[in-house]
Amino acid sequence: MLSYIFQRILLVFPTLFVITILSFAISRLAPGDPAELKAGVGASQNLSTGQGKDLNEKMIELIRKQWHLDKPVFYFTLFDDYDEKNPKSIFRRISLKWNGLKNQYHIWTANVLKLDFGNSFRDNQPVLDKIKERIPITLVLNLVSTFLAYIIAIPLGIFSAVKQHTFADRISTIIVFILYSLPNFWIGTMLIIFFGGGDFFSLFPYAGLYSNNYEYLTTFGKFKDIVWHLFLPIVVYTYGSFAYLSRQMRVGMLEVIRQDFIRTARAKGLTENIVIFKHALRNSLIPIITILAYILPAMIGGSVIIETIFTIPGMGSLAFEAITSRDYPIVMAVFTISAVLTLIGMLLADLLYSVVDPRITFGSKS
Numbered sequence: 293m294l295s296y297i298f299q300r301i302l303l304v305f306p307t308l309f310v311i312t313i314l315s316f317a318i319s320r321l322a323p324g325d326p327a328e329l330k331a332g333v334g335a336s337q338n339l340s341t342g343q344g345k346d347l348n349e350k351m352i353e354l355i356r357k358q359w360h361l362d363k364p365v366f367y368f369t370l371f372d373d374y375d376e377k378n379p380k381s382i383f384r385r386i387s388l389k390w391n392g393l394k395n396q397y398h399i400w401t402a403n404v405l406k407l408d409f410g411n412s413f414r415d416n417q418p419v420l421d422k423i424k425e426r427i428p429i430t431l432v433l434n435l436v437s438t439f440l441a442y443i444i445a446i447p448l449g450i451f452s453a454v455k456q457h458t459f460a461d462r463i464s465t466i467i468v469f470i471l472y473s474l475p476n477f478w479i480g481t482m483l484i485i486f487f488g489g490g491d492f493f494s495l496f497p498y499a500g501l502y503s504n505n506y507e508y509l510t511t512f513g514k515f516k517d518i519v520w521h522l523f524l525p526i527v528v529y530t531y532g533s534f535a536y537l538s539r540q541m542r543v544g545m546l547e548v549i550r551q552d553f554i555r556t557a558r559a560k561g562l563t564e565n566i567v568i569f570k571h572a573l574r575n576s577l578i579p580i581i582t583i584l585a586y587i588l589p590a591m592i593g594g595s596v597i598i599e600t601i602f603t604i605p606g607m608g609s610l611a612f613e614a615i616t617s618r619d620y621p622i623v624m625a626v627f628t629i630s631a632v633l634t635l636i637g638m639l640l641a642d643l644l645y646s647v648v649d650p651r652i653t654f655g656s657k658s
Contacts, residue, residue, distance in 0.1 A: 300642070304635050308628075315627040316397050319620055320365050326413045326618035327355040359413060364395045400624060409628075410621040412614075419621045422610065423629075427592065429501065430599075430606040433522065434591040437529035445534040446580070449541025454568060456546065464538075472535035480528045480601040488524060497521050499603035525602045529595065540583060544576035577648045585641030588633040592626070 356362040403410055409419035448464060455461045485491055488498030497503070501521050509517060548554065549572050557567045596608040607626065614622035 297639070297643070300639050304632075304639075307635060308631055311631045312401070312624075312628060313397070315624060315631075316400070317365065319623050319627075320396075322615075322618060324618050325352075325356075325361075326620065327352045327359065327361055329618060330355050330413065360396055360399050363399070365397060400621075404628065409625040412622055413619045414613075414617055419625045422622065423607070423625060426605060426607050426610045429604060430608065431591055433525060433529055433604070433606065434587070436522075437526050437533060438587055438591075440526070440530045441533035441537055442580075444530075445537030446541050448534070448538040450545055450568065450573065452538065452542045453545035453549065454564075468535045468538055471531050472539075474532075476528050476532060476595070477597045477601060479531065480524070480598060483524045483527065484601070496524050498524070501604065525598055525604060528598050528601075537580065537583065540579045541576065544579045545572060548572045548576040574648050578645060581641050581644045581648065584644075585637035586634065588637040589630040592629050592633055 353362070400410070407420070409423075411418055412422060448468075452461050452464050483496075484498040487493050487495045497520065501518060503509075503517050503521075506514060506517055549568070554567060554572055557571050558564075562571075592607055595606075596612045598604070599606045599608040600612070610622065611626045613619070614626070
């Protein structure tokens with residue numbers, strides 16, 4: 293087990309290196325120049341005269357130099373001066389060129405190793421500070437919705453599997469499939485229309501996180517106000533997740549309760565509750581654990597659609613704004629953090645496999 297964990301941790305570094313290269317290249321392939329977008333106001337005002345045009349071009353060049361956009365994205369000429377008579381010189385020349393390398397990816401990597409994601413192109417604020425400001429909101433939404441989805445999905449999946457082909461199973465299956473097929477933006481819009489002060493009831497606020505008098509409320513009043521504002525977004529976050537998870541739980545449970553050891557447990561005279569919750573449940577959790585591995589990056593990435601509908605300043609809206617404005621530091625920060633969490637989630641899932649099913653091993657047997 294320890295050898296497997298060590299190997300997986302070592303595999304994280306080259307995987308992350310390749311992910312950052314691909315992400316860096318894709319982000320630079322997007323059309324548009326952030327320097328030109330930053331100087332757009334000046335361009336629209338000064339392009340009418342030649343002098344204004346020259347000043348605007350100088351402004352764009354200064355912005356590019358400040359953001360290191362005047363440097364190449366990557367450096368591909370490491371082998372130009374390779375000496376065929378002395379093959380060992382290639383390593384010396386690669387080292388010299390890399391040490392003197394000043395391209396965008398090299399500068400970004402050097403800063404990230406110091407946990408510095410740079411400053412935003414839009415407002416010149418540190419990217420890490422902007423993420424720290426947005427990430428608690430996204431984490432609260434995702435943690436609460438994930439917890440609710442699991443505590444609803446697991447019992448519903450077990451009930452549907454145990455009561456297979458009954459009327460209750462058919463009804464729950466129809467309801468779950470309907471919920472899973474409905475897009476979240478439509479559900480969010482309907483909730484606002486019916487319960488957020490639209491055409492029917494005004495039970496919940498439809499935008500923001502706080503009321504206007506939030507600062508004057510007591511501690512319990514502030515907590516109640518936040519819960520009141522987050523109720524509709526959490527409903528939209530949760531309904532699709534528990535619908536999908538309950539189907540996975542049902543499939544996993546049906547596969548387990550048909551196996552021989554379950555029939556043996558029933559033949560011993562064990563009660564049905566002990567057979568289901570002690571013997572079958574543990575072995576049917578593997579699909580749920582697999583899904584759990586991919587929840588970590590989703591917690592950071594947020595949901596652009598839901599946060600936009602309910603005007604929530606979370607990570608999803610931050611990433612969307614960064615992509616549309618070519619704010620490369622924020623885009624790369626979100627990509628990198630999501631990649632790290634994905635790799636961590638996959639490692640945790642592999643470890644949890646051996647906990648729920650000791651038959652799963654990670655080493656070769658002699």
